[in-house]
Amino acid sequence: MCRLSAITSGEYISPMENVLSLETMKEGHDGSGMGLILKDLGGEFESYKKYPILSGICSKSGMKELDNFMSAAGFKSVHSWHPKIKPVTGVKLRDCYFANVYDYPDEFQDKSITVKETLLLDTRLKLRSIGQEDESIIVFSFYPDILTLKEVGDPLQLSEFFGLDTSLLKAKIILAQGRQNTNYAINLYACHPFFIQGYGSMTNGENRAFMPIRDYLTSRGFPGYICYNSDSEGFTHILHYTNKVLGYPLKYYKDVITPLKKEEIEGRPDKDFVMYMKMCLRFLCIDGPNCVIGFTPDGSCFMVQDAKKLRPGVVGGVPGKYALVSEQCGLNSAISERDPSTDIYPMRYDMVIVSPQAKEVRVWNQLQGWTKTMN
Amino acid sequence: MEPAARLDQNHELTLKDFPYIIRWRDDRCKRCGRCTAVCPMLSIYPSVKAKRTVGSFGPVPNPKVERSVETVVKQSTNIANYCTGCATCSLVCPNEAIEPEFNPAHKFLTHKNTGGHPYTRGGRRNDPLVSTLDRLKFTRISMLTDPALDAGRHEFRIRTYLGRILPPDELPIIAADDDRLAMDKNSTKFIPPVREIYPVMIGSMSVGALSPTMWEGLAMGITYLNEVEKMPVVMCSGEGGMPLRLLKSRFIKYFIPQIASGYFGWDEIIRAIPHMVEDPCAIEIKYGQGAKPGDGGLLMAHKVLKLISEIRGVPTGVDLPSPPTHQTKYSIEEAVAKMIQSMYMAWGFRVPVYPKISGSKTAKAVLNNLVRNPFAAALSIDGEDGGTGAAYNVSMDKMGHPIASNIRDCYLDLVKAGKQNEIPLIAAGGVGKKGNLAANAAALIMLGASAVSIGKYMMQGAAGCLGDENNRCNVCNLGRCPRGITTQDPKLYRRLDSEKVAERVVEIYKSLDVELKKIFAPLGRSTELPIGMSDAISADDPAIAKRLDISYVC
Numbered sequence: 001m002c003r004l005s006a007i008t009s010g011e012y013i014s015p016m017e018n019v020l021s022l023e024t025m026k027e028g029h030d031g032s033g034m035g036l037i038l039k040d041l042g043g044e045f046e047s048y049k050k051y052p053i054l055s056g057i058c059s060k061s062g063m064k065e066l067d068n069f070m071s072a073a074g075f076k077s078v079h080s081w082h083p084k085i086k087p088v089t090g091v092k093l094r095d096c097y098f099a100n101v102y103d104y105p106d107e108f109q110d111k112s113i114t115v116k117e118t119l120l121l122d123t124r125l126k127l128r129s130i131g132q133e134d135e136s137i138i139v140f141s142f143y144p145d146i147l148t149l150k151e152v153g154d155p156l157q158l159s160e161f162f163g164l165d166t167s168l169l170k171a172k173i174i175l176a177q178g179r180q181n182t183n184y185a186i187n188l189y190a191c192h193p194f195f196i197q198g199y200g201s202m203t204n205g206e207n208r209a210f211m212p213i214r215d216y217l218t219s220r221g222f223p224g225y226i227c228y229n230s231d232s233e234g235f236t237h238i239l240h241y242t243n244k245v246l247g248y249p250l251k252y253y254k255d256v257i258t259p260l261k262k263e264e265i266e267g268r269p270d271k272d273f274v275m276y277m278k279m280c281l282r283f284l285c286i287d288g289p290n291c292v293i294g295f296t297p298d299g300s301c302f303m304v305q306d307a308k309k310l311r312p313g314v315v316g317g318v319p320g321k322y323a324l325v326s327e328q329c330g331l332n333s334a335i336s337e338r339d340p341s342t343d344i345y346p347m348r349y350d351m352v353i354v355s356p357q358a359k360e361v362r363v364w365n366q367l368q369g370w371t372k373t374m375n
Numbered sequence: 376m377e378p379a380a381r382l383d384q385n386h387e388l389t390l391k392d393f394p395y396i397i398r399w400r401d402d403r404c405k406r407c408g409r410c411t412a413v414c415p416m417l418s419i420y421p422s423v424k425a426k427r428t429v430g431s432f433g434p435v436p437n438p439k440v441e442r443s444v445e446t447v448v449k450q451s452t453n454i455a456n457y458c459t460g461c462a463t464c465s466l467v468c469p470n471e472a473i474e475p476e477f478n479p480a481h482k483f484l485t486h487k488n489t490g491g492h493p494y495t496r497g498g499r500r501n502d503p504l505v506s507t508l509d510r511l512k513f514t515r516i517s518m519l520t521d522p523a524l525d526a527g528r529h530e531f532r533i534r535t536y537l538g539r540i541l542p543p544d545e546l547p548i549i550a551a552d553d554d555r556l557a558m559d560k561n562s563t564k565f566i567p568p569v570r571e572i573y574p575v576m577i578g579s580m581s582v583g584a585l586s587p588t589m590w591e592g593l594a595m596g597i598t599y600l601n602e603v604e605k606m607p608v609v610m611c612s613g614e615g616g617m618p619l620r621l622l623k624s625r626f627i628k629y630f631i632p633q634i635a636s637g638y639f640g641w642d643e644i645i646r647a648i649p650h651m652v653e654d655p656c657a658i659e660i661k662y663g664q665g666a667k668p669g670d671g672g673l674l675m676a677h678k679v680l681k682l683i684s685e686i687r688g689v690p691t692g693v694d695l696p697s698p699p700t701h702q703t704k705y706s707i708e709e710a711v712a713k714m715i716q717s718m719y720m721a722w723g724f725r726v727p728v729y730p731k732i733s734g735s736k737t738a739k740a741v742l743n744n745l746v747r748n749p750f751a752a753a754l755s756i757d758g759e760d761g762g763t764g765a766a767y768n769v770s771m772d773k774m775g776h777p778i779a780s781n782i783r784d785c786y787l788d789l790v791k792a793g794k795q796n797e798i799p800l801i802a803a804g805g806v807g808k809k810g811n812l813a814a815n816a817a818a819l820i821m822l823g824a825s826a827v828s829i830g831k832y833m834m835q836g837a838a839g840c841l842g843d844e845n846n847r848c849n850v851c852n853l854g855r856c857p858r859g860i861t862t863q864d865p866k867l868y869r870r871l872d873s874e875k876v877a878e879r880v881v882e883i884y885k886s887l888d889v890e891l892k893k894i895f896a897p898l899g900r901s902t903e904l905p906i907g908m909s910d911a912i913s914a915d916d917p918a919i920a921k922r923l924d925i926s927y928v929c
Contacts, residue, residue: 206521208899211910219793246543249554259902261532262571272558273548279536279569280543283796285903289521307902308529310522 001027001311002192002204003155003178005330006293008301010320010357012042015149015169018176019159021334025178025327026155032179033191034155035140037200038147038171039295044081045147045169048101051078052120055140055148056127057188058096062136066127073123074105083149084163091153091161099147117143117197121224128189128227138188141195147171150191154178172357173295177202190230193294197224199240201294204326205311207231209287216283217241235292238284243296250296251364252277254351257286258307260366267367293324299356309348315361316343319375322354322361342374388452394483394846395460395475397450403472406446410464410473415855418458419473422449448473454486461841461848463857477845484768494768497851497861499666499805499831500760501772503844506808507779508815510919514928515911517899524901526892531901533891534607535826537657538569538727538752540797567752568727570656573600573608574904575816575887578757578803578828579633579659579731581613583674583683583695584764584851586868589838589860592876594621594630596837599881601629608884609656611828614672614697616640616686622647627655633731634718635661636671637697639687645721654726657752658718662701662710663733665761665778665804667770672697675765678854678863707741711748719750727752734758734776734804742785746794753799755828756781760805762831762842764861765852778804779822783923786823786907795907799825807832808844812883813890821908822923834860837879838871 005021007013015036022034045053058066070077079101087093104111108119124142131137140148147169151158155178159165177192193202207213210231217225217237222245225237235257242248242256252274259278265271286292288306291313295301303313303324315324316331316338323334331343346352349366360375390396397419411421428441450458458475465474487494517523524531547562558566577597582590593610600606607629614635621627622644632644632655663669674683674695684691704710710730718728729752732741738756745751758778763771782802789795802824806815808831816827834840838860841848851861859871895901898911905911913928914920920927 206517206899208515208517208521209903209905209908212905212907215790215795215907216793219790219795221793248556251554252556262534270551270555270557273546273556276541276546276558276566277543277556279540280546280796282536282903283906287900287902289899308524 001326003330004176004202004204004291004293004313004324004326005334006173006175006202006295006301006324007334008173008295008299008322008324008354008358010172010359012170012172013174013321014164014167015171015174015176016159016164017334018174019155019164021323021325021330022155022176022178024333025325025330032186033150033152033188034158034179035150035177035191035193035202036148037141037175037193037195038169038173039145039200040172040299041145041147042170042172043168044079045101045145048079049145051101051103052142052144053099053101053147054124054142055099055146057094057138057151058098058131059134059136060095062131063096063098065130066137069127069130070102074107075102075123077101078103083167086160086163088157088161090157091151097149097162121197125223125226143195143198146195146200148195150188152186152188173299173301175200175202175293175295187229189227192230192232194230194233194236196236196240197244198297199236199244199294201236201239201292203232203235203290203292205289205291205306207234207286207290209285210234212283213238213286220245232290235286235290236294239294239296241284242281250300250302250353251351253302254304254364254366256281256284257292257304258348258366259285264367291326301354303346303352305346305348305350307348314343314345315352315354316340317358320358322358324352324354344372344374388454388486390450390452391478391480392482392486393452393457394478394481395458396478397448397458397464398474398476399448400472401447403470404448405470405472407469409467409469411448413463413467413857415461415463415850415853415857416456416459418451418456419448419464420451422447454489457483457487459848459850460845461850461857463841483846495765495852496768496771496846496849497762497764497766498842498846498849499762499771499844500775501844501846502760506760506805507777507919508805508818509809509811510914510916511818511912511925512915512928513817513894513898513911514913514926516897521899524896524899526889526896529896529901531892531895533574533888533895533904534571535574535904536569536799537572537609537729537826538799539567539749540569541566542797565724565749567750568725570609570727571607572656572826573606573884574820574826575812575884576608576801576826576828577610577833578761578830579611579613579661580830580834581615581633581674582617582686583615583678583863584613584861586856586859586862586871587682588868588871588873589834589876592837592871592873593833593880595873595877596880597629598626599877600884604881604885606884606888611659614639614661615674615683616643616688618686619643619647623650623652625653627651628653630655631657631659633659633661634714635697636699636701637695639689639695639697642688643686648721654722657727657729658722659755660714660718660728660730662730663735663757664731664763665733665757665759665775666763667766668733668735668759668775669699670766670770670774671699673765675852675854680863683863707744711744711751715748715750729753729755729801731755731757734778734781736776738776738781738785739788742788742798746789746792746798751798753801753825754785755801755803756785757828758802758804760808761803762834778802778819780922782819782824783822787924789823790907795823801826801828803828803830813887813894816887817891817894818912820904820906821912823907825904825906833880833883836883837876
């Protein structure tokens with residue numbers, strides 16, 4: 001089972017906190033990869049918040065091709081960050097790990113955020129397509145104030161590899177996943193967390209409804225819903241589809257992926273809508289076993305379980321800093337100063353939502369509504 | 376010169392020409408006559424034979440001839456009285472003295488056209504080979520990396536939807552407050568009615584084709600499943616209307632009245648609408664039938680007795696032919712515009728209306744049209760292995776399209792258009808042909824069906840229908856059903872206890888439910904039906920796998 005550690009904080013934190021949290025949860029083989037998404041960046045990125053950041057890995061020739069492509073597309077390089085690589089045994093070194101900050105092409109400067117988001121997505125997909133065959137260009141995200149790092153290997157070794165222990169790289173929301181006991185061919189695009197247009201999520205478990213979900217998403221006509229090297233990438237796209245495309249409030253994400261029974265819906269104040277929504281989106285039911293942790297563009301973080309709660313997950317912390325992790329030992333590592341008796345273990349009907357800047361934690365229950373607030 | 380035929384029986388058929396040869400044992404038979412009395416085809420008859428016995432008694436050989444006359448059971452060599460292999464004779468024989476034996480070298484079809492009349496029968500396609508559905512297996516088993524579910528302990532929701540479902544972006548919604556959405560009551564957007572049903576429905580078999588006891592048994596079983604077991608199983612009436620008291624009862628919500636090209640029974644249904652206390656589950660418009668695609672229906676005059684004539688609104692004792700097509704329609708657009716919407720209007724747009732077609736290469740074109748019609752509530756496709764009460768043998772055996780690739784093609788077309796959740800596909804025809812009801816149903820669902828429809832399986836499972844793919848029995852068309860399932864003759868249908876039929880319907884569905892859970896649990900699916908979950912199935916034949924776009928395993 002993959003390990004998940006998300007920390008949301010009012011202050012900038014180092015991704016090492018997540019990595020150490022992952023380390024405490026380690027069981028068995030864990031060399032299939034680590035993914036990190038940092039949102040609301042600090043350090044050297046703090047002054048570039050309005051500019052999109054392209055995160056990825058390139059070969060030398062791929063880097064040149066990428067630079068040519070970006071300048072031809074009108075993107076102007078504003079800043080470039082490269083992790084200080086320290087080769088370690090067991091991690092295969094690639095040519096260039098980067099997070100490049102760009103200014104928008106001139107003709108897009110005054111466009112709406114929606115137009116800009118479309119441009120960024122299209123650009124990322126084109127780059128992905130160019131480098132797909134020979135893996136000369138691998139791009140994970142292209143969005144303002146978002147940085148993504150992924151590589152195959154043990155998370156702790158990778159943190160050393162990327163120099164995270166000495167880096168000044170910081171952020172207020174950090175999602176980290178260590179892929180554990182994965183049997184499938186390792187593809188970096190299959191490594192969680194996944195990101196699309198401001199939405200990120202990571203999951204442990206298998207997406208057993210992968211095929212119907214994939215077919216449904218790819219047939220929505222949205223260009224970003226493609227590829228699916230991981231069966232769990234669909235969870236991020238469902239989040240994007242329901243919250244952004246359809247405009248449903250975040251809590252309905254839970255109703256979409258783990259729909260209630262007809263009899264259960266009868267007791268809901270919004271039963272007419274929920275009943276119909278369940279029918280409309282039945283192909284997006286995930287059916288588990290999954291714990292999904294994610295964030296939305298406004299900086300809210302959440303955790304939900306599958307309809308049978310087949311995976312562990314716990315949320316805890318102190319006002320201003322909360323962690324959403326797959327196991328309690330990971331939470332102890334991330335925020336040891338909290339009162340463990342206030343920890344929240346979301347059950348099958350629950351969705352835990354931590355507000356932006358980690359000010360407040362609320363639990364929404366599909367049957368009973370908002371049930372708990374911690375602030 | 377006078378032909379010698381009369382003398383040497385040269386123009387008679389031999390028993391070897393017949394599909395079933397009666398094996399009668401002189402030594403076991405006690406001459407009770409039950410077998411010959413019960414034979415629906417009069418294939419066997421009591422006869423006498425002269426017996427010459429040479430015996431010798433006493434201390435020295437002294438052979439004497441004794442002549443006697445003995446009663447025997449003989450098999451007719453008249454093609455009209457061929458043995459169907461139904462084995463009702465064996466059923467009633469107290470001494471196991473008689474049984475039909477299948478003769479694979481028969482020449483039945485060569486001869487069954489006397490008078491220039493092609494062979495007509497009931498039943499199904501006479502193909503005893505393993506069907507495509509039985510070549511599929513479930514291969515994505517949850518093992519350690521993800522836990523399998525417990526079919527006995529976990530909650531499973533084996534339900535599906537019948538009705539047109541709007542895409543989410545067309546749903547008229549408004550924000551009720553900051554984080555709550557509601558349906559916009561002021562919207563004029565038509566929201567089609569949708570039913571939540573059990574995904575295995577009983578397909579269309581009419582009152583008329585079925586005996587009163589059989590139809591009543593099915594109806595009682597369905598009602599019990601809904602009312603007591605809380606399983607929303609629904610049943611289609613078939614063409615020919617429904618009993619008036621059922622139309623006016625609250626139980627009509629479990630039934631799908633069918634309208635077909637003969638429109639039989641619809642005067643009575645329309646007149647009953649003002650008196651209905653509940654809406655029907657849905658309305659099925661039959662455009663085709665898998666067993667005899669492109670062919671109409673015919674209820675023979677001898678089946679049109681008092682009950683049938685009342686329900687159908689016709690005189691007794693007349694043939695009731697339904698034309699191959701709806702005669703008032705000249706195009707699919709016409710059919711959709713007129714029939715589907717007329718049916719919607721009849722119930723105030725509260726009842727889903729969907730067409731049923733036979734499996735065909737043109738199914739995708741039909742679907743293509745229905746997808747664009749906001750009123751089409753589903754598409755039911757009946758494959759070539761479907762059954763019928765009466766048809767030409769050539770229609771049953773040689774016409775039609777297998778359901779597996781037909782449903783798969785249609786589903787993948789819907790996926791391409793992004794409409795896979797808008798118009799449910801109902802698959803029928805050969806589901807449970809070899810007894811694997813749950814496995815066949817689950818495989819069709821994973822190929823893309825939202826629901827499946829069964830007919831023959833219920834007749835066999837609930838009432839012991841004797842028919843099989845070796846042309847056993849299959850005399851549904853003659854009204855001589857030895858089980859009393861497809862006859863209007865009280866002497867025959869009294870053999871069938873409708874209470875027992877109902878009990879078996881319930882048993883079959885409860886057992887089906889367990890088996891579906893045993894399939895879905897290891898796949899890890901429990902909350903929603905695994906429609907289109909084609910990564911879970913594989914074929915043991917590469918050509919089938921390629922055609923269905925699933926994996927091949929060996």
